[in-house]
Amino acid sequence: xxxxxxxxxxxLSKRAAKSDRDATFPFDDFNYLRNAGFLxxxxxxxxxxxxxxxxxxxxxxxxxxxGNGSTALCFNMHCLTMLMMGELSEPLEMTSEQRKRHERxxxxxxxxVIEKGVFYGQPHSEPVExxxxxxxxxQGGRRFGTTAEKVDGGYTINGRKFFVSLxxxxxxFSTPCILGNSDASWIDRTLYSKVPRxxxxxxxxxxxxxxxxxxxxxxxxxxxxxFVPDHAEILPPGGFGRLFQxxxxxxxxxxxxxLGLMQQAYELAxxxxxxxxxxxxxxxxxxxxxxxxxAQLQFIVEATQALYWRSISEAKLPPxxxxxxxxxxxxxxxxxxxxxxxxxxxxxxxxxxxxxQFPFERYARDAHAASVMRPWTQEAVIADSARSILAAARRxxxxxx
Numbered sequence: 001x002x003x004x005x006x007x008x009x010x011x012l013s014k015r016a017a018k019s020d021r022d023a024t025f026p027f028d029d030f031n032y033l034r035n036a037g038f039l040x041x042x043x044x045x046x047x048x049x050x051x052x053x054x055x056x057x058x059x060x061x062x063x064x065x066x067g068n069g070s071t072a073l074c075f076n077m078h079c080l081t082m083l084m085m086g087e088l089s090e091p092l093e094m095t096s097e098q099r100k101r102h103e104r105x106x107x108x109x110x111x112x113v114i115e116k117g118v119f120y121g122q123p124h125s126e127p128v129e130x131x132x133x134x135x136x137x138x139q140g141g142r143r144f145g146t147t148a149e150k151v152d153g154g155y156t157i158n159g160r161k162f163f164v165s166l167x168x169x170x171x172x173f174s175t176p177c178i179l180g181n182s183d184a185s186w187i188d189r190t191l192y193s194k195v196p197r198x199x200x201x202x203x204x205x206x207x208x209x210x211x212x213x214x215x216x217x218x219x220x221x222x223x224x225x226x227f228v229p230d231h232a233e234i235l236p237p238g239g240f241g242r243l244f245q246x247x248x249x250x251x252x253x254x255x256x257x258x259l260g261l262m263q264q265a266y267e268l269a270x271x272x273x274x275x276x277x278x279x280x281x282x283x284x285x286x287x288x289x290x291x292x293x294x295a296q297l298q299f300i301v302e303a304t305q306a307l308y309w310r311s312i313s314e315a316k317l318p319p320x321x322x323x324x325x326x327x328x329x330x331x332x333x334x335x336x337x338x339x340x341x342x343x344x345x346x347x348x349x350x351x352x353x354x355x356x357q358f359p360f361e362r363y364a365r366d367a368h369a370a371s372v373m374r375p376w377t378q379e380a381v382i383a384d385s386a387r388s389i390l391a392a393a394r395r396x397x398x399x400x401x
C-alpha cells in the first residue's frame with residue numbers, strides 16, 4: 001500500500017491532467033508500473049508476482065485512482081485478467097487434464113508478464129444482445145455476439161467489441177466469445193482467449209472524445225477471421241461462463257477506481273479549504289453551512305468505504321444470497337456516491353474549485369462512467385437486487401447469477 005501511495009503522489013497525479021486534456025493513453029504511467037513490478041501485482045508469488053488477492057488489489061486500485069482514474073481503470077483490466085487466470089480460477093471445476101493444461105498455460109502467460117512486461121485489455125462489451133446467454137447469464141450477456149469456429153490448431157474468431165479500454169496500447173486482449181457449430185451447453189461453449197493487438201484481422205475504429213475517463217482510449221475493436229491457437233486460452237473452454245456464474249466480486253474490482261475518485265475529491269476539498277495544498281491560501285473561516293456540508297461529505301465517504309471494504313473482504317466466502325446482495329449494494333452505493341461527492345466537493349469549495357487548474361471537475365466527469373460500465377451497470381444491478389429481494393419476501397427460490 002505504501003508503494004501504491006507513493007506511485008499516486010509522485011507519478012500518476014503529475015500526468016493525469018495532460019492525459020485527460022489530450023484524451024491519450026497514459027503510456028508513461030504504465031512504463032512506471034512495469035518498471036516497479038506492479039504488472040505482477042496479482043500474479044501469484046510462485047510465478048514471480050506480488051501475489052495480491054482480490055481484496056488487496058481493490059485497496060491498491062483505489063489508491064491509484066486518487067492519482068489518475070483512467071490509469072487505475074485500465075490497470076484493472078490487466079489485473080482482473082491475472083486474477084481470473086490465478087486466484088479466481090482455483091475453485092472452478094476442471095478435469096485433471098484441464099487443470100494440468102491450465103497450470104502450464106498460465107505459467108507461460110504469467111512469465112511473459114513478469115519477464116517482458118506485457119499487459120492485457122479486456123474487450124468484454126458488445127453492441128448486441130441476443131441468444132440464450134442474455135437470459136441465462138445476465139453478467140455475461142452482450143458478450144457473445146463474437147463467435148468462434150473450431151479449425152485445425154485453434155479457432156477462427158469474428159465479432160465486434162466496443163468501449164475497449166487500452167485499445168491502442170495493450171499487448172493482448174482477453175476476449176470472450178462463444179463456440180458455434182456445437183451441441184454442447186452454452187456454458188461449455190464459452191471461450192476466453194488472448195488476442196494480440198497486432199494480430200492480422202484486428203482493427204480499432206471510432207473517434208474517442210468522451211466527457212470522462214478520457215485516458216482509457218476505449219475505441220471499437222473489430223475481429224475479422226482472427227486465428228487464435230488452442231494454447232492462447234486464458235481459461236479452459238467453459239471456464240468463462242462458469243466463473244461468471246459463481247464469482248460475484250469480480251465487478252467490484254473496477255468499482256475500486258470510483259471509490260478512490262470519491263475519496264480523493266473529499267480529501268482534496270479538505271486541503272483546499274485549509275490551504276494546506278495546491279498552492280492556495282486557506283479560504284478563511286468556514287461558516288456553519290459550509291462546515292455542515294463538509295461533515296456530510298465525510299459521513300458519506302466513511303459509510304460508502306465501510307460497506308465496500310466489508311464486501312470485498314467476503315470475496316473468498318461461498319457466494320450466498322446475502323453476500324451477493326451486499327456486493328450489489330456496495331457497487332451501487334459507490335456508483336451513486338462517487339457522483340454525489342465529486343460534485344458536492346466543488347460546491348463546498350466555492351467558485352475557485354471550478355477552475356481547470358484544479359482536478360475537481362475531472363473527478364466529477366470521471367465519476368459518471370461508474371453507472372454505465374458493464375457488466376454491472378446501475379440498471380442491471382438494481383434489477384437483479386430487486387428480483388432477489390422479492391424472491392426472499394415471497395420465500396421463492398431465485399437462480400442467482
